[in-house]
Amino acid sequence: MAMGRPRAFDADAALDQAMEVFWRHGYEGATIAQLTEAMSINPPSLYAAFGSKEGLLKAALDRYTAKRNCWMEGILSAPTAREVAERMLVGTADTQTDPANPPGCLLVQGGLACGTGSENVPFELAARRAETENQLRDRFVRAKAEGDLKESADPAALARYLSAVNAGMGVMASSGADREALRQVAAVSVKAFEEQSNS
Amino acid sequence: MAMGRPRAFDADAALDQAMEVFWRHGYEGATIAQLTEAMSINPPSLYAAFGSKEGLLKAALDRYTAKRNCWMEGILSAPTAREVAERMLVGTADTQTDPANPPGCLLVQGGLACGTGSENVPFELAARRAETENQLRDRFVRAKAEGDLKESADPAALARYLSAVNAGMGVMASSGADREALRQVAAVSVKAFEEQSNS
DNA sequence: CCATAAATGTAGTGAGCGCTACAAATGTGG
DNA sequence: CCACATTTGTAGCGCTCACTACATTTATGG
Numbered sequence: 001m002a003m004g005r006p007r008a009f010d011a012d013a014a015l016d017q018a019m020e021v022f023w024r025h026g027y028e029g030a031t032i033a034q035l036t037e038a039m040s041i042n043p044p045s046l047y048a049a050f051g052s053k054e055g056l057l058k059a060a061l062d063r064y065t066a067k068r069n070c071w072m073e074g075i076l077s078a079p080t081a082r083e084v085a086e087r088m089l090v091g092t093a094d095t096q097t098d099p100a101n102p103p104g105c106l107l108v109q110g111g112l113a114c115g116t117g118s119e120n121v122p123f124e125l126a127a128r129r130a131e132t133e134n135q136l137r138d139r140f141v142r143a144k145a146e147g148d149l150k151e152s153a154d155p156a157a158l159a160r161y162l163s164a165v166n167a168g169m170g171v172m173a174s175s176g177a178d179r180e181a182l183r184q185v186a187a188v189s190v191k192a193f194e195e196q197s198n199s
Numbered sequence: 200m201a202m203g204r205p206r207a208f209d210a211d212a213a214l215d216q217a218m219e220v221f222w223r224h225g226y227e228g229a230t231i232a233q234l235t236e237a238m239s240i241n242p243p244s245l246y247a248a249f250g251s252k253e254g255l256l257k258a259a260l261d262r263y264t265a266k267r268n269c270w271m272e273g274i275l276s277a278p279t280a281r282e283v284a285e286r287m288l289v290g291t292a293d294t295q296t297d298p299a300n301p302p303g304c305l306l307v308q309g310g311l312a313c314g315t316g317s318e319n320v321p322f323e324l325a326a327r328r329a330e331t332e333n334q335l336r337d338r339f340v341r342a343k344a345e346g347d348l349k350e351s352a353d354p355a356a357l358a359r360y361l362s363a364v365n366a367g368m369g370v371m372a373s374s375g376a377d378r379e380a381l382r383q384v385a386a387v388s389v390k391a392f393e394e395q396s397n398s
Numbered sequence: 399c400c401a402t403a404a405a406t407g408t409a410g411t412g413a414g415c416g417c418t419a420c421a422a423a424t425g426t427g428g
Numbered sequence: 429c430c431a432c433a434t435t436t437g438t439a440g441c442g443c444t445c446a447c448t449a450c451a452t453t454t455a456t457g458g
Contacts, residue, residue, distance in 0.1 A: 002401075002402040002403045002404080002455075002456045002457055002458095003402090003403065003404075003455070003456045003457075004402080004403035004404025004405070004454090004455070004456075005403075005404045005405045005406075005453070005454045005455050005456090006404080006405080006454080006455060006456090007404090007405065007406095008405070008406075008454090023312075024312060025312050025313065025314050025315070026227070026310070026311065026312035026313065026314075028225070028227045028228055028314065029227055029312055029313045029314030029315075029317070030314070031314065031315075031444085031445070031446085032445075032446055032447075033444090033445090033446095034315075041406090042406070042407055042408085043407095043446085043447070043448080044405080044406065044407075044408095044447090044448070044449095045405065045406065045407090046447095047446095047447065047448075048404085048405065048406090049405095052446085052447085053446065053447090102312075104311065104312075108311065108370055109311050109312045110312075111225070111312075112225065112303065112307065112308050112311070112370060112373045112374075113222075113223060113224050113225035113228055113301075113303075113308045113309075113310075113373065114224065114225060114228045115224050115225070115227065115228030115229070115230065116224070116228075116230075116233075118228070122373070122374065123374075125374075126373075126374030126375070129370075129374070130374075154383065156383075157383040157384070157386070157387055158387060160371070160376075160380055160383060160384050161383070161384050161387040161388065163367070163371070164364060164367030164368055164370070164371055164384045164388075165363060165364060165367055165388075166367065167366070167367040167370035167371065168362070168363030168364055168365065168366040168367030168368075168370070169363055169367075170370075171307055171311060171328075171363070171366035171367070171369075171370065172359070172362065172363055172366065174311045174312065174321070174325075175311075175321065175322075175324075175325030175328070175329075176325065177359075181359060184353065184355075184356040184359060184360075185356070185359055185360050185363045187356070188356055188357060188360040188391050188395075189360060189363075189364075189388075189391060190391075191390070191391040191394040191395075192387050192388060192389075192390040192391035194394070195390040195393070195394075196387075196390075201425080201426050201427060201428095201431070201432040201433045201434080202425070202426045202427075202432090202433065202434075203424085203425070203426075203432080203433035203434025203435070204423070204424045204425050204426090204433075204434045204435040204436075205424080205425060205426090205434080205435080206434090206435065206436095207424090207435070207436070230414080230415070230416085231415075231416055231417075232414090232415090240436090241436070241437055241438085242416085242417070242418080242437095243417090243418070243419095243435080243436065243437075243438095244435070244436065244437090245417095246416095246417065246418075247434085247435070247436090248435095251416085251417085252416065252417090
């Protein structure tokens, strides 16, 4: 049997372009016209490949979180909980103000609240944020077992705290905070960790 | 000369209803149909009173920030910087999970990124958030002058930090974090302040 | 070289959007 | 009680939205 005409565009490259549009305008603010233009394809190609606007978002998020998990590996491999926190927050300050991307974090910018019919989108983004939080929590459970965090420290609370600061930095970056400002936030935030660390 | 037919609805009560819709669905996710239904008026009344959807948002934000400034007075009157931080963050944990309102903060939920033509909305929200940050900064400048904060403390950085945590808690609340979880975040956050305080 | 299968580009579709024209209703000033 | 100014409800405007029908093109299997 025949295999059909092959796809003429690179799906991953197209997803990177779509990611940028969602990042800059949010899910609801991004239009199919903007997406197809950025991806250099026509609507039927988009729908054949990704099914729907929401399907395209999920595919873009998969790609985003894949990169992010890779980035997180470098963070989580830090020797102590305090250094995990520092690398994470300083790294966030830098990536969220990287001129190569829109400011802020796609998982926050994408949409915290959506209109009727798109209620799934905020859930989807929240689930991806939760993944990072869980990675941090697991790392801090280990840090506690290793005696790196005090006996009184709560790994889940610390992970939630880092996740909150991370999201907050995303909000500030999206409204124009520069790298220096975010690094100051990171520096103050890390102090909360020193209280929880052994020496 | 004649004065014209009087308005048949209470503008402030209508704004409270509009506020809730924007809060729950974001600026772009909220439709005129939803807004008018919640406000119990018809579109012409909305446009006569507020000019446009964006005008309605601004009017709702004015009302929101008026309440917020009132709330902030109670926060800023705390005797020390550390207590300002604690009251603020714990208060945020409570108000952002108050079942009387949609979860999170309108100034964050409203829209961080918008479509072409609504670029003003994120700016508007950011400006209101910045107002709170400035109030905090001024308060910490005073705290430093009073010797309540260490000589090495940076009031602007501390205000920015609180603002970031606040926004971050809004993000988490909007994705379902409960009061207990946010209070834990507040508790950890406050520790960063103890490092900056004199005894 | 032909039959088949899938992707492409053109050109729309119905639905829902923000917003408004218009006539009727309702108050005030003289 | 009348002339006027403004609001109200009905109905619908033009536009843009996410999405798709369809004919064409481009590959593969036999």
